[in-house]
Amino acid sequence: MSQSPTPAPIGPPDATRVPRYAEPATFARLPRIDQVSRADVAIVGVPFDSGVSYRPGARFGPGHIRASSKLLRPYNPAQDVSPWNVLQVADAGDIAVNPFDLGEAVQQIDTAITEVRSDGATVLTLGGDHTIALPILRSLSRDHGPIAVLHFDAHLDTWNTYFGAPYTHGTPFRRASEEGLLDLERCLHMGTRGPLYADSDLDDDARLGFAVVRSDDYEVDGVRGAVDRMRARLGDAPVYVSIDIDVLDPAHAPGTGTPEAGGLTSRELLNTLRGLNGLNIVGADIVEVSPPYDHAEITGIAAAHVAYELLSVLAKGRPA
Ligand SMILES: N=C(N)NCCCC(=O)O
Ligand SMILES: [Zn+2]
Ligand SMILES: [Zn+2]
Numbered sequence: 001m002s003q004s005p006t007p008a009p010i011g012p013p014d015a016t017r018v019p020r021y022a023e024p025a026t027f028a029r030l031p032r033i034d035q036v037s038r039a040d041v042a043i044v045g046v047p048f049d050s051g052v053s054y055r056p057g058a059r060f061g062p063g064h065i066r067a068s069s070k071l072l073r074p075y076n077p078a079q080d081v082s083p084w085n086v087l088q089v090a091d092a093g094d095i096a097v098n099p100f101d102l103g104e105a106v107q108q109i110d111t112a113i114t115e116v117r118s119d120g121a122t123v124l125t126l127g128g129d130h131t132i133a134l135p136i137l138r139s140l141s142r143d144h145g146p147i148a149v150l151h152f153d154a155h156l157d158t159w160n161t162y163f164g165a166p167y168t169h170g171t172p173f174r175r176a177s178e179e180g181l182l183d184l185e186r187c188l189h190m191g192t193r194g195p196l197y198a199d200s201d202l203d204d205d206a207r208l209g210f211a212v213v214r215s216d217d218y219e220v221d222g223v224r225g226a227v228d229r230m231r232a233r234l235g236d237a238p239v240y241v242s243i244d245i246d247v248l249d250p251a252h253a254p255g256t257g258t259p260e261a262g263g264l265t266s267r268e269l270l271n272t273l274r275g276l277n278g279l280n281i282v283g284a285d286i287v288e289v290s291p292p293y294d295h296a297e298i299t300g301i302a303a304a305h306v307a308y309e310l311l312s313v314l315a316k317g318r319p320a
Contacts, residue, residue, distance in 0.1 A: 007037065008085075009036075009040075009084060009085060009086070009087060009088040009089075010030075010031050010035070010036055010088065011030065011074060011084035011085065012028055012029035012030050012074070012084065013029060015029075015073075020070040020071060021070065025063070025066040025067050025069075025070065026043075026066060026091035027043040027065070027066050027069050027089075027091045027126070027304075027307065028069045028070070028072045028084075028089075028304070028307075028308070029069075029070060030043070030084065030089050030090060030091055031090050031091070032090060032091050032092075032093065033090040033091060033092040033093070033116075035090070036088055036090050038088060038119065038120065038121075039088050039089065039090040039092075039119070039120075039121045040087040040088045040089065040120075040121060040122065040314075040318070041087050041088070041089045041090075041121060041122045041123075041124060041311060041314060042089075042090055042091075042092040042116045042119075042121035042122070042123050042124070043089065043090070043091045043092060043124050043125075043126065043307075044092045044093075044094075044095060044112070044113065044116055044123055044124070044125045044126070045061075045062025045063070045066070045093065045094035045095070045125075045126045045128075046062065046094065046095050046097060046109060046125055046126065046127050046128035046132045047059045047060065047061070047062050047063070047094050047095075047097065047128060048095075048097040048099065048105055048109075048127070048128045048129065048131070048132060049061075049099075049128065049129045049257075049290075050099045050100070050102055050105065050129075050131075051102060051129045051130070051131030051167060051168045051169040052129045052168075052169050052257050052258075053162055053168060053169065053170055053258065054257050054258045055256075055257040055258070055290060055293060056257065056290070057255075057257065057290030057291060057292040057293060058127055058128055058129045058256075058257060058287065058288055058289060058290045059099070059128070060290070060291045060292065061126060061127050061128055061287070061288070061289035061290065061291065061303075062094055062126040062127070062128065063291075064255075064289060064291035064294065064297075064299075064300045064303075065126045065286065065289055065300055065303045065304055065307070066091070066126070067297075067300065068297045068300025068301045068303065068304045069300075069304035069307065069308075071301075072304060072305075072308050076308065076309075076312045078270070078274060078309075078312075079274055079277070079309070079312040079313070079316060081312050081315045081316050082315075083308070083311045083312050083314070083315035086315040086316075086318055087311070087314060087315050087318060089311060090121075092116055092121075095108060095109060095112040095113075096108070097109060097128075102131070102165065102167045102168075103167065105131075105167075106131070106134060106135045106167055107135070109132055109135035109136065110135035110136075110138050110139050113125070113135065113136050113139045114139045114142075117139060117140075117143070117283075122281075122282065122283060122314060123136070123283050123284075124283070124284050124285070124286075124307060124310060124311065125283075125284070125285040125286070125287075126285075126286055126289075126303070126307070127285055127286065127287030127288060127289070128285075128287055129169040129257070129287060129288055130153070130157055130169035130170070130172055130242075130244055130287045130288055131167055131168060131169045131171075131172055132172075132285065132287060133149075133157075133172040133173070133176070133240075133242045133285055133287070134167065134172040134175050134176055136240070136283060136285060137149070137172075137176045137181045137182075137240060138176075138179070138181060140181075140238070140240060140282055140283050141180075141181040144238040144282050145238070146180065146181065146182055146183040146184075146237075147181060147182055147183060147237070147238055147239070147240045147282070148182075148183045148186035148187055148188075148233075148234050148235070148237035148238065148239045148240070149173060149176070149182055149187045149188075149210075149239075149240050149242060150187075150188055150190065150230065150234060150239055150240065150241045150242070150276075151173065151187070151188065151189045151190065151210070151242045151244075152189075152190045152191050152241075152242070152243045152244060152247040152264075152269065152272075153189060153190075153191060153192060153242075153243075153244035153246065153247050154191060154192060154193055154194055154215070154244070154246045154247055154258070154259075154260040154263055155170065155192065155194075155244065155246070155258065155260070156173075156189060156192060156196075156201060156202075156205050156210070157169070157170055157171065157172055157173050157174075157244070158171070158173045158174040158177070158201075158204060158205045158208050158210065159171050159174065159197070159201070160174060160204075169257075169287075169288070173187075173208065173210070174204075174208055177208035177209050178208075182208075182209050183209070183237050184208075184209030185209070186209075186233060186234055186235060186237045187209045187210045187211070187233075188210060188211050188212070188213065188229075188230060188233045188234065189205075189210050189211070189212045189213070190213045190226065190230065190247065190272065191213070191214070191215045191218075191247035191263060191264050191269075192212055192214050192215065193214060193215040193216065193260055193261075193262045193263065194260035194261070194262070211229075211233055213226050213229050213230065215247075215262055215263055215264060216262070217229075218264060218268055223268055223271045223272055223275070226268075226272055226275075227271075227272055227275030230272070230275060230276075231275065231279070234279055236279075236280060237280065238280050238282040239276075239279050239280055239281050239282065240281075240282060240283050240284065241273075241276070241281060241283075241284040241285075241310065242284070242285050242287070243269075243284070243285065243286045243287070243306055243310075244256075244287050244288045245286060245287070245288050245289050245299060245302065245303055245306075246258060246259055246260065246263070246288050247263060247264055247269060248263050248264055248265070248266055248269060248299075248302060249261070249262065249263035249264060249265065250263065252264070252265055252266045252298070252302055253266075253289075253298065253299040253302050253303075254293055254294060254295055254298060254299060255289055255290050255291055255292075255293045255294025255295070255298065255299030255300065256288045256289065256290050256293065256299060257288055257290050257293070258288075266302045266305065266306075269302075269306060270305060270306065270309050273306065273309040273310060273313065274309060274312075274313070276310075276313045277313055277316050277317070278317065279317075281310075281313065281314060281317065284310050286303050286306055286307055289303050
């Protein structure tokens with residue numbers, strides 16, 4: 001039987017013919033998911049910030065990242081790939097999440113992510129606060145088993161509860177570990193720094209399955225050393241990449257809710273992500289972008305470029 005050939009992916013309109021600032025924003029001016037027959041990668045917004053412990057505003061993150069992604073161009077010379085030519089990437093819009101009921105919100109995110117994934121798409125989620133990583137990991141682990149979480153963040157996010165609440169942006173990875181969603185030999189934080197509640201936080205964190213490449217380790221070992229440790233830890237496990245934009249120094253990402261001094265530069269983060277090539281990435285998020293605290297789109301642009309590097313890695317990983 002003759003098979004109909006897979007249609008060429010639809011990319012963004014040519015920016016030399018359609019102004020970048022025209023039209024409602026989709027990520028990188030890519031098509032909406034209802035404009036394509038199928039998607040290899042779906043961009044999903046999660047406008048939710050009811051889990052934050054300090055400054056709010058991440059509910060406006062997805063729209064801001066989309067607006068800040070209009071200048072991205074089709075060819076990525078740093079990875080020698082044109083991601084839109086290799087993958088059908090489409091914008092699936094935003095999940096309608098209950099801002100008043102965290103339990104229901106977590107359930108809604110799991111359901112919506114599972115539905116997008118059931119059509120065969122890898123999901124790149126734009127947050128939203130870090131609470132959203134838990135339901136995404138629940139969805140992924142049902143198909144992939146225990147996941148290696150590669151977690152870029154100033155914070156551990158393996159704390160227990162806030163005001164007795166189990167679902168918050170400081171607790172997703174403790175819940176995930178307790179629920180058996182994580183490969184305890186292969187999870188890793190990158191870029192952590194700053195004050196903790198107690199020194200036992202680090203003992204708890206290690207017990208929950210995480211190794212650590214601190215922000216200060218970049219000073220000593222450089223990006224190359226960080227990438228070597230990252231690849232050794234992740235091995236060939238299914239990897240979920242969770243990027244809290246506050247992993248960047250506040251100079252590189254002021255628009256976030258719980259900023260900590262002494263962070264990575266955007267160049268260090270982008271270069272570290274390029275080191276993911278060849279690994280088995282099953283999903284990713286970019287969270288904690290809070291536009292009310294941003295200036296001149298600094299944080300939105302950083303997040304858009306982070307997404308672009310991740311999409312380039314996914315494109316390079318696709319068998320020809
Ligand atoms: N930004 C995230 N995801 N977590 C921050 C937790 C801050 C705190 O417990 O003080
Ligand atoms: Zn953080
Ligand atoms: Zn976080």
